[in-house]
Amino acid sequence: MRLNGKTALVTGSSRGIGREIALRFAREGADVAVNYYGSADAAEEVAGAIRAEGRRAVVVQADVGRTADCERLVAEAWQALGPLDILVNNAGMEIKAPFVEVTEADFDRVIDTNLKGTFFTAQAVVRRWIAGDRGGRIVNISSVHEELSFPGHATYCAAKGAIRMLTRDLAVELGERGITVNAIAPGAIATDINRDVTEDPRARAGLLARIPLKRLGRPADVAGIAAFLASDDAAYVTGSTYFVDGGMTWFHEE
Numbered sequence: 497m498r499l500n501g502k503t504a505l506v507t508g509s510s511r512g513i514g515r516e517i518a519l520r521f522a523r524e525g526a527d528v529a530v531n532y533y534g535s536a537d538a539a540e541e542v543a544g545a546i547r548a549e550g551r552r553a554v555v556v557q558a559d560v561g562r563t564a565d566c567e568r569l570v571a572e573a574w575q576a577l578g579p580l581d582i583l584v585n586n587a588g589m590e591i592k593a594p595f596v597e598v599t600e601a602d603f604d605r606v607i608d609t610n611l612k613g614t615f616f617t618a619q620a621v622v623r624r625w626i627a628g629d630r631g632g633r634i635v636n637i638s639s640v641h642e643e644l645s646f647p648g649h650a651t652y653c654a655a656k657g658a659i660r661m662l663t664r665d666l667a668v669e670l671g672e673r674g675i676t677v678n679a680i681a682p683g684a685i686a687t688d689i690n691r692d693v694t695e696d697p698r699a700r701a702g703l704l705a706r707i708p709l710k711r712l713g714r715p716a717d718v719a720g721i722a723a724f725l726a727s728d729d730a731a732y733v734t735g736s737t738y739f740v741d742g743g744m745t746w747f748h749e750e
């Protein structure tokens with residue numbers, strides 16, 4: 497097992513990609529703090545599945561868009577499981593709107609959840625790692641839209657593009673402390689976030705036509721590389737984004 501004896505916090509892990517990462521980490525031997533925003537029942541189900549693997553789990557409600565919540569989330573996870581070794585900044589959301597119609601409130605919500613939450617949850621964890629003279633692993637869940645345009649999602653693209661640079665910057669600033677920082681850029685992974693596209697036959701066919709591997713991604717496709725990046729196998733890997741997109745980012749046809 498790759499993560500034997502490790503402890504991890506996975507934000508937004510009551511469903512989707514975060515849920516799969518939390519469960520995969522438990523199967524790899526890690527104890528896991530499950531963070532949720534709205535659905536306590538779903539989070540408890542994930543925690544139950546982690547305990548069924550013989551691992552410890554704690555459930556913590558927090559809105560990562562609020563800096564005070566990020567600090568409390570890390571404090572509660574740390575208190576319940578002991579020092580964290582791994583942080584996965586997975587919580588994210590998007591609000592679709594043409595650029596000219598984006599409101600300040602929607603801009604703030606998308607930036608706060610995707611970018612500010614990643615920034616300040618990482619800060620809360622890294623402060624503890626520095627205070628304890630410990631190293632650690634940070635895995636940020638970015639998106640192919642850190643690189644690839646997505647009309648109707650200007651704020652989401654801005655947030656994920658910023659995560660790309662945050663990942664590189666923290667990797668360099670924190671490297672001498674034994675902290676690695678990497679990102680995963682998922683393509684089209686079938687979850688609640690894109691159900692409007694994946695469950696609409698026309699939109700789904702259009703999407704599949706642009707994916708060289710000719711299928712949607714599964715949360716497990718992302719969880720596998722997250723487990724690698726959190727493990728000792730990735731000890732010398734930092735500052736990079738790993739695309740898990742079936743080849744979509746480099747697709748071009750005329």
Ligand SMILES: NC(=O)c1ccc[n+]([C@@H]2O[C@H](COP(=O)([O-])OP(=O)(O)OC[C@H]3O[C@@H](n4cnc5c(N)ncnc54)[C@H](O)[C@@H]3O)[C@@H](O)[C@H]2O)c1
Pocket residue numbers: 507508509510511512513514531532533534558559560561586587588589609637638639640681682683684685686687688689690
């Ligand atoms: N599914 C995809 O195709 C895809 C592609 C690229 C990137 N991503 C990214 O993967 C991550 C997970 O998304 P998903 O596909 O599993 O979607 P999802 O909607 O199923 O999961 C998002 C999770 O984030 C949580 N969350 C949202 N706002 C939060 C907040 N303020 N505080 C705490 N938690 C919050 C949700 O409760 C949920 O658990 C996101 O960062 C998303 O941007 C997904």
